[in-house]
Amino acid sequence: MSTLSRKGQLSRDEVAHLAHLARLAVTDEELDLFAGQLAAVLDAVAQVGKAAVEDVTPTTHAVPMTNVMREDVVRPSLPRDVVLAGAPAAEDGRFRVPRILQEEA
């Protein structure tokens, strides 16, 4: 990510950029607050850099497992009306979403 400065620093603009990437419409007050707090957190977590990790393989999961299989059994899905009942907006048996393209319809 070329817009970010060197490691261990996190400016207000960078927090705004990261928030945008994560689809968070943060307020100005939040940006002021988070920039300071995240700089402190980043300082603390940067300690991982101290570890001597030559030839150390990363652990993604405490229990090593690969290719977990189960029986290929057909099971009923959740009923459509039950699922749509929990949606913020539904129409014609589907989730209704805001427009996804920028141009006017």
Added chain:
Amino acid sequence: MRSPAMSSDVTSMNVDELQAALADGATSVDVTRAYLDRIAAADGELGAYLHVDPETALARAAEIDAAGTRGTGLTGIPVALKDVVVTEGVPTTSGSKILEGWKPPYDATVAARLKAAGTVLLGKTNMDEFAMGSSTENSAYRVTRNPWDPERIPGGSSGGSSAAVAGGLAPWAIGTDTGGSIRQPAAVTGLVGHKPTYGSVSRYGLIAFSSSLDQAGPMARTVLDAALLHEAIGGHDPLDSTSIRAPLPVLAEAARRGAEGSLTGLRVGVVRELGGEGHTDGYEDGVLASFREAVARLEAMGAEIREISCPAFDLALAAYYLIAPSEASSNLARFDGVRYGLRVGDDGTRDLDEVMALTREQGFGPEVKRRIILGTYALSSGYYEAYYGQAQKVRTLISRDFSAAFEGVDVLVSPTTPTVAFPIGARVDDPIAMYAADLCTLPASLAGLPAISVPSGLSEGLPVGFQIMAPALADDRCYRVAAALEAALTDERGDRGFLDQLASRAGNPQGSAA
């Protein structure tokens, strides 16, 4: 003879006593009503629950009474579930406004197994939003208070569950633990809390925070109760692809055997990096004193004690606060205002991206936003290796330290938390101070190992927790050692359990129970 469950102190009974009462003629309706009355009387102040439905709970209890199966196993025993566990038709929020009003269309495996075992759901307990926190102050809904001192936090993120059980508003409860969220709240409220071996309790239907770390487990008044609840929820589940295909060790039996009091031949390692020499910064003297006394008790029961150094544990906090936010930033992408929960700003003028950003802005609280931003940063190209990748390697080093230690000892011990319960509001503006509450619980989380917290005594009148960690799938060792310590302390005090000390205090909610 009057049945014990008909007497006034149902809500201070251990679950094995409730089982006996139910077998002896008490009804599940009586027992359930006693807890609902306590909730009605005390939860306004305590804030343990987010959702309680007395009518449904009593109807369920009546069904069990009518079936005539109460008193067998867990049948007829009430239970509370942390609100991160999805429950069919029962509101589930994970402590977040973004899920306000959502009724899940299915049950988590943990909820389904407890239902099948004949338990009665009392309600859903408060928690830090998406389980991110150590004080339950990050709940979007309400403050939860510690029954030992209402001005102090009940721990977190399973603070609603800890407050409910300690306050007599549930006989026991399910919590979840990602970096210590079962053990730390149990420690600061005088409960037993166990984080199972990663993969030994199904994660199906737990609202995901950090998938490589999340585990559900029991929070209870006694070690035996915790073991009984753990046995009911554990074991392989085909619906969770990380579920281990291995039988659960026998836990209640391990607790009973431990309570007999002999630890002859048991090798116990005291972790230097967790409160030992040169590593006492941030630890309270009272906590360390209680810890040392507990170690001396284990020795008196025949255990061999030695100090063990696990140098990589010093980096556990840094590794955890990279790994967990990274996984969270990915997991929480599902809250997009499309399929469930809140949607904000959908007025026809905004496109999907804007509506999503406004929804997440209004739906998430500050700690969740901080972690999403931090995780997004740690995973971004150019920073991935230095942060997330490096943290995963530290995780390997922590596991290696555990493996080396377990070549020489059977269990490792430490304080559960560096301090007793801190005052509400004390750390809320200082994320680093809040994160420090997890210092001792993080290593076992990162290595996926089982760890239990059991009360070791009081410091300045507040509970102190003692942590016992064991190799993967050796959860029974945690229960055995915890039960031995619990039995020694109970004998010495001459009561029925640690929480009797809370009940005997004047003016506290449980002490004043009708």
